Amino acid sequence: MPDPDFLAFQKCFVQQGVDPGYARRLTCELAEHYQDLRREAERSGVSPGEVAGFAAERLGSASAISAAIGEQPDLRSWVYRYPQLARLVLPLAFAALLPVAPLFAGINHAESVLRWTCCAMLSAIFTAVLLLCMQLSIALA
Amino acid sequence: MAQPNPPFMTGIPELLLLRLLAHREMYGYELVRAVRLTTGDAITLGEGVIYPALHSLERQGALKSKRKEVEGRTRVYYSLTAKGQRRLAQLHGEWQRIQAGVSAALENPGHA
Numbered sequence: 716m717p718d719p720d721f722l723a724f725q726k727c728f729v730q731q732g733v734d735p736g737y738a739r740r741l742t743c744e745l746a747e748h749y750q751d752l753r754r755e756a757e758r759s760g761v762s763p764g765e766v767a768g769f770a771a772e773r774l775g776s777a778s779a780i781s782a783a784i785g786e787q788p789d790l791r792s793w794v795y796r797y798p799q800l801a802r803l804v805l806p807l808a809f810a811a812l813l814p815v816a817p818l819f820a821g822i823n824h825a826e827s828v829l830r831w832t833c834c835a836m837l838s839a840i841f842t843a844v845l846l847l848c849m850q851l852s853i854a855l856a
Numbered sequence: 857m858a859q860p861n862p863p864f865m866t867g868i869p870e871l872l873l874l875r876l877l878a879h880r881e882m883y884g885y886e887l888v889r890a891v892r893l894t895t896g897d898a899i900t901l902g903e904g905v906i907y908p909a910l911h912s913l914e915r916q917g918a919l920k921s922k923r924k925e926v927e928g929r930t931r932v933y934y935s936l937t938a939k940g941q942r943r944l945a946q947l948h949g950e951w952q953r954i955q956a957g958v959s960a961a962l963e964n965p966g967h968a
Contacts, residue, residue, distance in 0.1 A: 737911070744884055744907055744932055751885040752903070775904035783905035787912035 716768040719777075721746045727777040732795035733784055741780075749774050869901055869909055871951055874936060874944040877919065881935035884910065910934055918943045 721742050728738040752770035761769050784790050794801040812819075821828045869891075876882065876890050887910075888903050901909075913919045918940035921932050936944070 741907055741911065743930075745904055747883075747929065747931065748885050748903060748907075750929070773903050775902045779902060780904040780908065783902070783908040787908045789912055789915050790908055 716765075716771065718767055719749065719771050719774070721749075724777045724780070727781055728784065731781045731784060732791045734790075734792040737790060741784075745774060745780070867947065867950075868899065869906070870913065871944070871947045872899065872901075873906075873909060873913065874918065874940055874947065877934055877936045878941065878944055881933045883931040883933050887934070913940070916943075 724745060725738045725742040728741060729735050733741070749770050752773050753766055756766045756769040757763075788796055794805075872891050872895070873887060876887060876894065882890060884906055885903075888901055888906055891899060891901050910919065910921075914921055914934070916939075917937060919934050920937050921934050924931050924933055
């Protein structure tokens with residue numbers, strides 16, 4: 716049996732409304748605990764092929780741990796703890812951020828924005844030259 | 857093999873964790889083993905589910921944690937705070953009151 720996928724554990728916790736920072740910490744501690752369980756199994760003579768299964772069973776599944784988190788509401792992110800407040804605050808926050816969103820997008824994707832600007836300028840110059848040529852041909856005709 | 861815990865376990869893991877951590881600081885795996893040993897396997901806590909309980913107690917200020925490097929591994933040790941001591945005293949008192957009440961009812965059911 717392979718070792719548990721702790722990244723999948725972390726994703727499962729976040730999907731259950733756990734704060735991502737806390738989900739990382741919890742996953743790290745579970746991974747350490749799992750290593751202790753593996754050592755215990757090896758010391759107690761569990762066959763090498765069954766060590767991972769023994770440790771994973773003792774540790775518990777991601778869904779069982781998620782259920783335990785569900786019993787501790789203070790471990791969930793504020794959006795899940797105060798949904799009515801979140802429904803009020805989040806749209807306002809996003810509305811406030813909307814005007815500056817292009818700025819943030821520009822900073823995060825500066826290279827793409829620069830490339831797009833250069834292309835737009837080149838096409839504008841090309842169009843201007845084309846129009847000028849047409850104008851000249853009409854004027855000189 | 858240990859028997860499953862009965863359905864009236866609410867609050868008992870918290871009491872046990874606080875009591876064990878009042879004695880000395882421990883990390884998660886050590887705590888699970890300590891619960892098994894001290895209760896003679898009468899109570900077995902799910903090994904992974906102990907962490908949400910510990911972290912919740914920490915958020916409430918009853919526990920504090922610190923990371924330590926031990927044999928090349930990072931362990932998170934938990935210890936009791938002053939608030940945790942008060943919580944332990946409160947839970948211990950409640951437990952003794954309930955235990956006495958249930959024992960009395962079981963021994964003398966005809967007094968009702």
